[in-house]
Amino acid sequence: MKIPLKLGQDGQQSTVAAAAAAIARDVRAVKSGDWTAKNNLVRAFQPLLTSLSEKRAHGDHGKHNRYIDAGKEGLFRAAKKYKSKSHGDNFQLFALDYIERSMNGIDQDGGLMSRLFGSK
Numbered sequence: 001m002k003i004p005l006k007l008g009q010d011g012q013q014s015t016v017a018a019a020a021a022a023i024a025r026d027v028r029a030v031k032s033g034d035w036t037a038k039n040n041l042v043r044a045f046q047p048l049l050t051s052l053s054e055k056r057a058h059g060d061h062g063k064h065n066r067y068i069d070a071g072k073e074g075l076f077r078a079a080k081k082y083k084s085k086s087h088g089d090n091f092q093l094f095a096l097d098y099i100e101r102s103m104n105g106i107d108q109d110g111g112l113m114s115r116l117f118g119s120k
Contacts, residue, residue: 074102
């Protein structure tokens with residue numbers, strides 16, 4: 001079921017609808033490898049990435065940066081796999097699962113050096 005866009009008094013799209021349309025446009029562009037679209041997605045999701053990272057890092061700045069990088073990788077993976085017809089129109093909920101899984105991977109594998117040498 002499609003929900004009609006909320007229009008302002010002057011006929012313009014609401015801010016929420018305009019942001020959702022911009023994210024949908026960027027998701028389509030990321031599939032073709034557009035770097036500007038990737039940058040736009042990261043900017044749109046930066047508050048979420050930062051919040052999730054801060055909750056996991058507990059003040060460790062090195063881990064905080066690794067979590068954000070892993071979240072970005074998950075975001076790009078979600079953009080490549082997203083199909084609006086089969087997953088609905090809410091990319092944000094779809095991407096959250098990929099972001100969380102990518103961040104969980106930091107906790108489980110500990111990084112390249114620990115996988116190579118067996119220390120955490």
